[in-house]
Amino acid sequence: MKLKRFLLRYYPPGIILEYEKEGLLKTKSMDLLDLTPECVNELLGEIRRSEPLVTESRADQVKQLILRLQQKQGQKDHLCGFIKSFSVFFVFLKSYVSLFVVFLSRFITGSYDRTCRVWDTASGTDVHTLEGHRNVVYAIAFNNPYGDKIATGSFDKTCKLWCAETGKCFHTFCGHRAEIVCLAFNPQSTLVATGSMDATARLWDVETGEEAATLTGHTAEILSLCFNTVGNQLVTGSFDHTVAIWDVASGRRVHILTGHRGEISNVQFNWDCSLIVTGSMDKTCKLWEAVSGKCVATLVGHTEEVLDVCFDLRGQLIATASADGTAKVFSSTTHQCLVTLQGHDGEISKICFSPQGSRILTAGSDKTARLWDVQSGVCLQVLEGHSDEIFSCVFNYEGDTVITGSKDNTCRIWY
Structure with a gap:
């Protein structure tokens, strides 16, 4: 070597x-999650x-x-006392915005008009329109961190693989018998996983366009899936109230995670692949050991369905969003609720941490997105201007730009 x-x-x-x-x-990663000056x-x-x-x-x-990494983390600590005020910079008045994923200076939107569009974040210009699907483009993803490919999943039961630079369609993946509602690239960008309302997930070879495996065992729609950061496991969450962990190489189901009493809304691995968090319509989240499949904690406190859940990048915190109009932050080690975020007037459908982990962004049915301080739970800013429910929100890589998508058919960029 x-x-x-x-x-x-x-x-x-x-x-x-x-x-x-x-x-x-080849590449290999050395995680340095606990940097301190004296270490x-x-x-x-x-x-x-x-x-x-x-x-x-x-x-x-x-x-x-x-x-250098310590210096970057020090900048984060310095900014924790500084409240950045976001102002809307671009508004895209289009009749098709449904959802988006950001990669560095570009983001993509999937649409009910059957297209996916690539946008330049800095200028607000439409770079490419990806056409070819025959129904709603519902699931989309960049192959981060490479950013040279885009996958789109559609209600037409197909997934397409595109060149992010030219907009050329490389492959059309056919095989699902119902709508594709979730998808993801593996970290190596060699596979795309798709989840469908036909109760199966499938793995597709990026290079050849061939199906690598069909993952069967769920008895209802698969609504969420996620690769771990190594890429050797995939987790799927289903309307059948269960979560499954799959071995990617063999396509074999390793564990069935049972215990939820409602549909699974979201699933996610933490960064070091040791834990999985699941959100459910049964008003709870559960924390699971990835190796054993054992449930180590049930996170309670919400009075309505949990619609979204996520880890921060260090895997130390868990954020939940609920139809009860609140969000919560839990410790992944003590499993205690650290703070409750209150202020939205209506359900919160999406939640995410800033890359630095000091801020949380939420999207609500009250037509606002809100920026929160993680430690205190204080609402730092209300992002207003949309005329209908906001269903998607995201930070850029540096955490200094926010993008929101709404049912008012607009997408807004906030600096």
């Missing part, structure tokens, strides 16, 4: 090694002992990278 270069990842903090093995260029030499020593690619001649270079 020959080390080619180091790449920094700020959120969550880590160093990516790019190396050559048997003529192939540099100790952390460098641990890296040297566990990673043979980091030789003595590379030690000083790695130390400088660790210091």
Whole structure:
């Protein structure tokens, strides 16, 4: 193996090694989730002992990278006391906006007009229109962190793979017998997973366009799915009240997670692949061990359905959004509710952490999105201007831009 270069990842903090093995260029990630000023030499020593690619001649270079990561995290701590005020910069008045995913300087929207569009975030211009589906484009994704491919899932029962730069369609994945409602790329960008109302999930080979596996076992629609950050497992959540963990290589179901008494609204792995969080229409969230499939905690407190749930990038916090009009932040270690976010007048359908983890963004049926301080639960800003329910919201990579999508057929960019 020959080390080619180091790449920094700020959120969550880590160093990516790019190396050559048997003529192939590969990468591996070193997660540095608990950076403190006094841990540099100790952390460098641990890296040297566990990673043979980091030789003595590379030690000083790695130390400088660790210091740069610490500096970035220090900027986050400094900004925690500063309230950034977001103002709307662009409004897209289109009759098709349904949802979006951001990748660096671009974002994409899927639509009831049967298209997916690629937008430039800085200028607000329409870069590409991806046409070819015969029904609603409901599920979309970039192949982060590469950002050179887009997957679209449609009610026409197909998934399409596109070139993000040219808009060319590489493949059309056919095989589902009902609408595709969720999809995801694996971290290596070699597979696309699709979940369907036909109660199956399927894995598709990005290079060949062939089906790699059909994952069967659920008895009702699959509404959510997620790869872990290693890419060796996939988790699916279903209307049959269960969650399944799958081995990606074999397509075998490893665990069935039972205990919820309602439909599963969302599923997500934490960053180190040790935990899975699930939200349900039974008004609870559950926390599961990924290895054993054991339920380690039930997070309670909401009085109506839990519509969305997510980890922060460090995996230390869990945020929940509910039809009761509140959001909550839980500790993933103590399982206690740390703060309740109150202010929306109506259900909250979407919630996400900023990349730094110090802010939370929520989207509500009251036509507003709201920015919250994670520690205090104080609402820092109400983003107003939409004329109908906001169903989607997201931060950009740096956390200094917000995008909201609404049933009023507009998408707004806030700086």
